[in-house]
Amino acid sequence: MMVLTSWGGEAASGRSASIWRRSALAALLLGAAILLPQASPAGAATVTMVQATEPPTLVSLTNVATTALAVSAKVTEGLLEYDEKLDPKPLLATAWDVSPDGLTYTFKLRDGVKWHDGKPFTSEDAAFSIDLLKKVHPRGKTTFANVSAIETPDPLTVVLRLSKPAPYLIKAFAPAETPIVAKHIYAGTDPASNPNGNAPIGTGPFKFKEWARGNYIAYERNDDYWGKPDPKVDQLIVKFIPDAAARSIAFESGGVDFGYRTPVALSDVERLKALPNLKFETKGASYSSNVTRLEFNLDNEYFKDPRVRQAIAHAIDRNVIVKTIHYGLATPTSSPIAPGLAQFHDPAPSPYAYDLKAAAKLLDEAGLTPKDGRTRFHLTLDYNPITTEGRRLAEYIRASLARIGIAVDLRAQDISAFVRRIYTDRDFDFVVNGASNLFDPTVGVQRLYWSKSFQKGVPFSNATHYSNPEVDRLLEQAAVENDPKVRVELFRKFQEIVGKDIPDINLVSPTFLTLHNVRVHDLVTTADGAEGNLAHVNVK
Numbered sequence: 396m397m398v399l400t401s402w403g404g405e406a407a408s409g410r411s412a413s414i415w416r417r418s419a420l421a422a423l424l425l426g427a428a429i430l431l432p433q434a435s436p437a438g439a440a441t442v443t444m445v446q447a448t449e450p451p452t453l454v455s456l457t458n459v460a461t462t463a464l465a466v467s468a469k470v471t472e473g474l475l476e477y478d479e480k481l482d483p484k485p486l487l488a489t490a491w492d493v494s495p496d497g498l499t500y501t502f503k504l505r506d507g508v509k510w511h512d513g514k515p516f517t518s519e520d521a522a523f524s525i526d527l528l529k530k531v532h533p534r535g536k537t538t539f540a541n542v543s544a545i546e547t548p549d550p551l552t553v554v555l556r557l558s559k560p561a562p563y564l565i566k567a568f569a570p571a572e573t574p575i576v577a578k579h580i581y582a583g584t585d586p587a588s589n590p591n592g593n594a595p596i597g598t599g600p601f602k603f604k605e606w607a608r609g610n611y612i613a614y615e616r617n618d619d620y621w622g623k624p625d626p627k628v629d630q631l632i633v634k635f636i637p638d639a640a641a642r643s644i645a646f647e648s649g650g651v652d653f654g655y656r657t658p659v660a661l662s663d664v665e666r667l668k669a670l671p672n673l674k675f676e677t678k679g680a681s682y683s684s685n686v687t688r689l690e691f692n693l694d695n696e697y698f699k700d701p702r703v704r705q706a707i708a709h710a711i712d713r714n715v716i717v718k719t720i721h722y723g724l725a726t727p728t729s730s731p732i733a734p735g736l737a738q739f740h741d742p743a744p745s746p747y748a749y750d751l752k753a754a755a756k757l758l759d760e761a762g763l764t765p766k767d768g769r770t771r772f773h774l775t776l777d778y779n780p781i782t783t784e785g786r787r788l789a790e791y792i793r794a795s796l797a798r799i800g801i802a803v804d805l806r807a808q809d810i811s812a813f814v815r816r817i818y819t820d821r822d823f824d825f826v827v828n829g830a831s832n833l834f835d836p837t838v839g840v841q842r843l844y845w846s847k848s849f850q851k852g853v854p855f856s857n858a859t860h861y862s863n864p865e866v867d868r869l870l871e872q873a874a875v876e877n878d879p880k881v882r883v884e885l886f887r888k889f890q891e892i893v894g895k896d897i898p899d900i901n902l903v904s905p906t907f908l909t910l911h912n913v914r915v916h917d918l919v920t921t922a923d924g925a926e927g928n929l930a931h932v933n934v935k
Contacts, residue, residue, distance in 0.1 A: 442915060445653070448635060450810075453592060456586055464571040468574070476928075481834055488503060498557045502552070518552055563834070609635065642659050647672075653918055687725075688828050688900065689826070691825045707801070770800055772802070776792060846867050847867070
């Protein structure tokens with residue numbers, strides 16, 4: 396953990412400093428290369444994915460950190476995958492049917508599939524996984540809330556019986572979102588501490604080979620994969636490079652082949668677009684629209700008073716965030732539902748427009764006048780370390796709040812410590828975070844505002860401890876409403892109430908880009924892009 400108390404940590408600038416920095420990073424990368432796994436045999440193909448940080452687990456069963464989602468599906472698959480329009484396609488299920496009343500889902504499973512330890516994949520595994528996801532997955536309690544029974548009439552058929560319709564459910568079976576795990580590995584164990592999270596056994600195109608902590612994860616081709624002739628590459632390496640400038644150099648030099656969610660510093664995007672060996676993709680992000688948020692701990696002594704939250708909302712300018720933090724690659728939003736979910740998104744501006752005088756007045760009314768003529772009170776701001784923008788946004792917020800007399804220290808930590816602090820220990824004041832809306836607000840948004848989602852130890856759930864009975868009612872009705880127009884109205888009312896209550900401040904929706912070497916082909920073939928199983932990826 397590191398606490399940053401000033402702007403000066405990265406003050407060195409200028410052309411000479413920049414050249415020295417890039418040279419040093421290049422040397423660092425060359426040094427890091429000796430830590431990679433041994434070279435592939437002659438003629439074998441290896442592709443290398445880059446991530447900024449290490450995942451807390453290799454199976455997105457109990458944790459949905461982006462880093463976990465990025466690696467999970469390569470080994471652990473789902474029942475379905477989706478095209479860019481979110482229409483379902485076969486994966487472990489070859490056919491599916493939803494009854495006219497929306498209360499019965501029947502999946503026919505692929506025959507001849509084996510787990511990587513040689514045991515057969517059956518309907519017992521699928522049924523066990525869905526039941527487990529309902530209990531332990533951060534979004535599973537919501538996604539599968541209406542699943543009242545799971546039947547396995549034969550080894551290749553799974554039937555879900557629902558107590559109420561779930562109009563979003565058929566879009567929920569992507570590999571990283573709904574991983575199907577082996578019953579014989581997880582039954583009778585604590586899924587959060589099961590060793591399979593560190594060395595997974597799945598049905599996917601790649602087998603887990605090695606996790607060199609702090610350096611890389613190595614996967615090898617599954618020669619018994621059901622989807623032959625896939626996979627077409629022999630090795631998949633996931634390499635961790637925390638420094639954004641070093642990631643850019645790695646792409647330029649060919650040290651890595653691809654990354655997603657804009658894997659380089661946003662300030663480098665335009666320069667890298669000009670390089671002939673690199674290509675940017677905008678596809679592969681429609682399964683997961685995101686919103687960047689400032690979340691308040693509503694149990695904090697200051698944030699219990701809505702006037703303090705309103706004052707902070709008045710002190711933040713979203714347009715500055717878009718221009719200076721995201722280099723234009725983001726859309727301002729005050730709604731928890733991202734603009735990418737256009738059917739449900741409310742484009743209305745925040746009721747708390749940028750206004751420093753209004754902010755100061757609210758703090759005065761709350762009795763928080765400056766004690767020394769300048770500072771009213773002191774807070775610590777955590778930020779999600781997965782992206783570079785998280786820290787830069789936290790720095791902007793610190794500077795903005797200083798203008799209204801709120802002193803802020805920033806606290807840095809790795810993703811595991813961050814998740815534990817926010818969701819288990821609840822040892823925080825407020826936090827810069829991101830949240831995926833996924834493919835439907837009931838799945839991606841409800842967990843953040845539904846009072847029943849406040850559960851210690853469940854990552855990326857209701858961290859603010861927000862509770863509003865009317866919001867609960869609207870969310871619960873939308874989750875079972877089959878009339879699309881009524882559903883839209885329910886979510887519009889929900890956004891209006893949350894916008895006024897501000898348990899958090901929704902700021903921007905980032906534009907995610909996938910970057911890859913031109914030698915890599917068929918990388919983005921589904922709505923979840925690089926988060927998919929990458930069975931079809933090849934190099935030429």
